[in-house]
Amino acid sequence: AQTVTQSQPEMSVQEAETVTLSCTYDTSENNYYLFWYKQPPSRQMILVIRQEAYKQQNATENRFSVNFQKAAKSFSLKISDSQLGDTAMYFCAFMKHSSSGNTGKLIFGQGTTLQVKP
Amino acid sequence: DTEVTQTPKHLVMGMTNKKSLKCEQHMGHRAMYWYKQKAKKPPELMFVYSYEKLSINESVPSRFSPECPNSSLLNLHLHALQPEDSALYLCASSQTTGGGQETQYFGPGTRLLVL
Numbered sequence: 602a603q604t605v606t607q608s609q610p611e612m613s614v615q616e617a618e619t620v621t622l623s624c625t626y627d628t629s630e631n632n633y634y635l636f637w638y639k640q641p642p643s644r645q646m647i648l649v650i651r652q653e654a655y656k657q658q659n660a661t662e663n664r665f666s667v668n669f670q671k672a673a674k675s676f677s678l679k680i681s682d683s684q685l686g687d688t689a690m691y692f693c694a695f696m697k698h699s700s701s702g703n704t705g706k707l708i709f710g711q712g713t714t715l716q717v718k719p
Numbered sequence: 720d721t722e723v724t725q726t727p728k729h730l731v732m733g734m735t736n737k738k739s740l741k742c743e744q745h746m747g748h749r750a751m752y753w754y755k756q757k758a759k760k761p762p763e764l765m766f767v768y769s770y771e772k773l774s775i776n777e778s779v780p781s782r783f784s785p786e787c788p789n790s791s792l793l794n795l796h797l798h799a800l801q802p803e804d805s806a807l808y809l810c811a812s813s814q815t816t817g818g819g820q821e822t823q824y825f826g827p828g829t830r831l832l833v834l
Binding site: 645698712 | 750752759760761762764767769774775807809811813816817821822823824825826827828830
Protein backbone atom coordinates (compact mmCIF):
# COMPACT_ATOMS: atom_id res chain seq x y z
CA ALA A 602 0.00 0.00 0.00
CA GLN A 603 1.11 3.50 -0.74
CA THR A 604 1.47 6.17 1.94
CA VAL A 605 2.21 9.88 1.77
CA THR A 606 3.74 11.77 4.68
CA GLN A 607 3.86 15.51 5.20
CA SER A 608 5.90 16.06 8.35
CA GLN A 609 5.20 19.78 8.76
CA PRO A 610 1.64 20.39 10.02
CA GLU A 611 2.12 24.18 10.01
CA MET A 612 4.59 26.60 8.50
CA SER A 613 4.86 30.33 8.10
CA VAL A 614 6.87 32.57 5.81
CA GLN A 615 7.31 36.27 5.30
CA GLU A 616 5.89 37.78 2.16
CA ALA A 617 8.39 37.76 -0.75
CA GLU A 618 10.52 35.05 0.83
CA THR A 619 10.96 31.43 -0.23
CA VAL A 620 9.53 28.42 1.59
CA THR A 621 9.82 24.69 1.04
CA LEU A 622 7.16 22.16 2.01
CA SER A 623 8.28 18.58 2.41
CA CYS A 624 6.60 15.39 1.30
CA THR A 625 7.79 11.81 1.37
CA TYR A 626 5.99 8.77 0.10
CA ASP A 627 6.29 5.04 0.22
CA THR A 628 5.57 2.81 -2.75
CA SER A 629 6.90 -0.23 -4.53
CA GLU A 630 5.62 1.08 -7.86
CA ASN A 631 7.97 2.41 -10.53
CA ASN A 632 5.44 4.37 -12.55
CA TYR A 633 3.30 6.93 -10.77
CA TYR A 634 2.33 10.57 -10.52
CA LEU A 635 2.80 13.06 -7.75
CA PHE A 636 0.78 16.20 -7.17
CA TRP A 637 0.65 19.24 -4.98
CA TYR A 638 -2.79 20.68 -4.34
CA LYS A 639 -3.55 23.96 -2.60
CA GLN A 640 -6.72 24.59 -0.57
CA PRO A 641 -7.11 28.23 0.48
CA PRO A 642 -9.47 29.23 3.28
CA SER A 643 -12.26 29.53 0.65
CA ARG A 644 -11.93 25.72 0.46
CA GLN A 645 -11.60 25.17 -3.30
CA MET A 646 -8.87 22.58 -3.95
CA ILE A 647 -6.58 23.80 -6.72
CA LEU A 648 -3.92 21.84 -8.58
CA VAL A 649 -0.54 23.49 -8.12
CA ILE A 650 1.83 21.16 -9.88
CA ARG A 651 2.12 17.61 -11.21
CA GLN A 652 5.16 15.37 -11.69
CA GLU A 653 5.46 12.14 -13.65
CA ALA A 654 7.83 9.73 -11.93
CA TYR A 655 9.50 8.73 -15.20
CA LYS A 656 10.56 12.33 -15.85
CA GLN A 657 13.85 13.29 -14.27
CA GLN A 658 13.28 16.99 -14.84
CA ASN A 659 11.59 18.73 -11.93
CA ALA A 660 8.23 20.31 -12.75
CA THR A 661 7.81 24.07 -12.42
CA GLU A 662 4.80 26.37 -12.61
CA ASN A 663 5.72 30.03 -12.30
CA ARG A 664 6.73 30.58 -8.64
CA PHE A 665 6.13 26.94 -7.74
CA SER A 666 8.71 24.24 -8.32
CA VAL A 667 9.35 20.77 -6.99
CA ASN A 668 12.44 18.85 -5.96
CA PHE A 669 11.69 15.29 -6.97
CA GLN A 670 14.10 12.71 -5.60
CA LYS A 671 12.82 9.34 -6.80
CA ALA A 672 15.36 7.19 -5.02
CA ALA A 673 14.72 8.97 -1.75
CA LYS A 674 10.95 9.00 -2.41
CA SER A 675 10.85 12.70 -1.70
CA PHE A 676 8.75 15.36 -3.42
CA SER A 677 9.14 18.81 -1.88
CA LEU A 678 7.41 21.99 -3.06
CA LYS A 679 9.27 25.28 -3.22
CA ILE A 680 7.32 28.52 -3.32
CA SER A 681 9.39 31.51 -4.37
CA ASP A 682 8.48 35.15 -3.76
CA SER A 683 5.66 34.13 -1.41
CA GLN A 684 2.45 36.13 -1.68
CA LEU A 685 -0.40 36.62 0.77
CA GLY A 686 -2.61 34.64 -1.59
CA ASP A 687 -0.40 31.60 -1.09
CA THR A 688 -1.85 31.22 2.41
CA ALA A 689 -3.56 27.84 2.27
CA MET A 690 -3.39 24.21 3.23
CA TYR A 691 -1.14 22.27 0.86
CA PHE A 692 -1.66 18.59 0.16
CA CYS A 693 0.86 16.28 -1.43
CA ALA A 694 -0.76 13.37 -3.30
CA PHE A 695 0.29 10.15 -5.03
CA MET A 696 -1.38 8.22 -7.83
CA LYS A 697 -0.33 4.98 -9.48
CA HIS A 698 0.17 4.99 -13.23
CA SER A 699 -2.49 3.23 -15.30
CA SER A 700 0.06 0.56 -16.26
CA SER A 701 0.14 -0.37 -12.59
CA GLY A 702 -3.61 -0.78 -12.40
CA ASN A 703 -4.48 2.75 -11.43
CA THR A 704 -8.19 3.25 -10.94
CA GLY A 705 -8.08 6.97 -10.29
CA LYS A 706 -7.32 6.75 -6.60
CA LEU A 707 -5.38 9.68 -5.13
CA ILE A 708 -3.50 9.06 -1.90
CA PHE A 709 -3.20 12.30 0.08
CA GLY A 710 -0.81 13.36 2.79
CA GLN A 711 -2.17 14.98 5.96
CA GLY A 712 -1.49 18.46 4.67
CA THR A 713 0.65 21.44 5.64
CA THR A 714 -0.97 24.72 6.62
CA LEU A 715 1.09 27.59 5.25
CA GLN A 716 0.63 31.13 6.44
CA VAL A 717 2.24 33.96 4.53
CA LYS A 718 2.81 36.96 6.77
CA PRO A 719 2.91 40.56 5.54
CA ASP B 720 -11.30 25.71 -18.61
CA THR B 721 -11.05 23.40 -15.60
CA GLU B 722 -14.33 24.22 -13.91
CA VAL B 723 -16.30 21.81 -11.80
CA THR B 724 -19.46 23.24 -10.27
CA GLN B 725 -21.31 21.97 -7.21
CA THR B 726 -24.71 22.83 -5.79
CA PRO B 727 -25.79 23.70 -3.22
CA LYS B 728 -22.89 25.49 -1.53
CA HIS B 729 -24.35 24.85 1.91
CA LEU B 730 -26.91 22.33 3.11
CA VAL B 731 -28.48 21.78 6.50
CA MET B 732 -30.57 18.65 6.94
CA GLY B 733 -32.17 16.62 9.66
CA MET B 734 -31.43 12.96 10.19
CA THR B 735 -34.72 11.92 8.59
CA ASN B 736 -34.42 14.11 5.51
CA LYS B 737 -33.59 13.11 1.96
CA LYS B 738 -31.44 15.50 -0.02
CA SER B 739 -29.14 15.43 -3.04
CA LEU B 740 -25.84 17.03 -3.93
CA LYS B 741 -25.12 17.87 -7.54
CA CYS B 742 -21.85 18.12 -9.45
CA GLU B 743 -21.41 19.20 -13.05
CA GLN B 744 -18.51 19.53 -15.46
CA HIS B 745 -18.42 20.45 -19.13
CA MET B 746 -14.81 19.61 -19.88
CA GLY B 747 -15.61 16.31 -21.57
CA HIS B 748 -14.14 14.39 -18.64
CA ARG B 749 -15.20 10.76 -18.36
CA ALA B 750 -14.20 10.13 -14.74
CA MET B 751 -15.90 11.75 -11.76
CA TYR B 752 -15.31 11.41 -8.03
CA TRP B 753 -16.95 12.10 -4.68
CA TYR B 754 -14.81 12.91 -1.66
CA LYS B 755 -15.65 13.67 1.96
CA GLN B 756 -13.44 16.12 3.83
CA LYS B 757 -13.42 16.93 7.52
CA ALA B 758 -11.87 20.17 8.77
CA LYS B 759 -8.07 20.30 8.51
CA LYS B 760 -7.96 16.76 7.09
CA PRO B 761 -7.26 15.46 3.59
CA PRO B 762 -10.15 14.43 1.36
CA GLU B 763 -11.32 10.84 1.69
CA LEU B 764 -12.39 9.12 -1.50
CA MET B 765 -15.96 7.83 -1.48
CA PHE B 766 -16.87 6.88 -5.07
CA VAL B 767 -15.34 6.84 -8.54
CA TYR B 768 -17.33 6.78 -11.77
CA SER B 769 -15.60 5.94 -15.02
CA TYR B 770 -17.58 6.27 -18.26
CA GLU B 771 -20.76 6.61 -16.19
CA LYS B 772 -20.20 3.32 -14.40
CA LEU B 773 -19.35 3.00 -10.73
CA SER B 774 -15.79 1.69 -10.55
CA ILE B 775 -14.89 2.30 -6.91
CA ASN B 776 -17.01 2.33 -3.76
CA GLU B 777 -14.77 2.82 -0.75
CA SER B 778 -17.09 0.89 1.56
CA VAL B 779 -19.33 3.90 1.97
CA PRO B 780 -22.52 3.40 4.06
CA SER B 781 -25.67 2.88 2.02
CA ARG B 782 -27.16 6.13 3.31
CA PHE B 783 -24.97 7.70 0.60
CA SER B 784 -26.14 6.77 -2.88
CA PRO B 785 -24.25 8.03 -5.93
CA GLU B 786 -25.72 8.44 -9.38
CA CYS B 787 -24.17 9.38 -12.72
CA PRO B 788 -27.03 10.18 -15.14
CA ASN B 789 -24.64 11.25 -17.91
CA SER B 790 -20.99 12.01 -18.49
CA SER B 791 -21.32 15.61 -17.28
CA LEU B 792 -23.39 15.11 -14.17
CA LEU B 793 -22.81 13.38 -10.84
CA ASN B 794 -25.27 13.27 -7.97
CA LEU B 795 -24.95 12.13 -4.39
CA HIS B 796 -28.25 11.20 -2.75
CA LEU B 797 -28.38 11.47 1.01
CA HIS B 798 -30.83 9.71 3.31
CA ALA B 799 -30.97 9.15 7.05
CA LEU B 800 -27.60 10.74 7.66
CA GLN B 801 -25.89 10.97 11.03
CA PRO B 802 -24.37 14.07 12.64
CA GLU B 803 -20.89 12.62 12.04
CA ASP B 804 -21.60 12.85 8.30
CA SER B 805 -21.34 16.62 8.57
CA ALA B 806 -18.41 17.59 6.36
CA LEU B 807 -17.36 19.26 3.13
CA TYR B 808 -18.29 17.08 0.15
CA LEU B 809 -16.01 17.58 -2.81
CA CYS B 810 -16.58 16.52 -6.37
CA ALA B 811 -13.72 16.09 -8.83
CA SER B 812 -13.32 15.08 -12.44
CA SER B 813 -10.52 13.90 -14.73
CA GLN B 814 -10.34 13.09 -18.41
CA THR B 815 -10.06 9.41 -17.61
CA THR B 816 -8.63 7.26 -14.83
CA GLY B 817 -5.56 6.34 -16.85
CA GLY B 818 -3.39 7.01 -19.88
CA GLY B 819 -1.72 10.09 -18.48
CA GLN B 820 -5.05 11.89 -18.16
CA GLU B 821 -5.69 11.20 -14.52
CA THR B 822 -5.20 14.68 -13.12
CA GLN B 823 -8.22 15.50 -10.98
CA TYR B 824 -9.85 18.91 -10.87
CA PHE B 825 -11.99 19.74 -7.89
CA GLY B 826 -15.18 21.68 -7.40
CA PRO B 827 -15.72 24.17 -4.57
CA GLY B 828 -17.60 21.67 -2.44
CA THR B 829 -20.89 21.49 -0.56
CA ARG B 830 -20.69 22.13 3.15
CA LEU B 831 -23.16 19.75 4.80
CA LEU B 832 -24.47 20.02 8.34
CA VAL B 833 -26.59 17.20 9.74
CA LEU B 834 -28.65 18.07 12.79
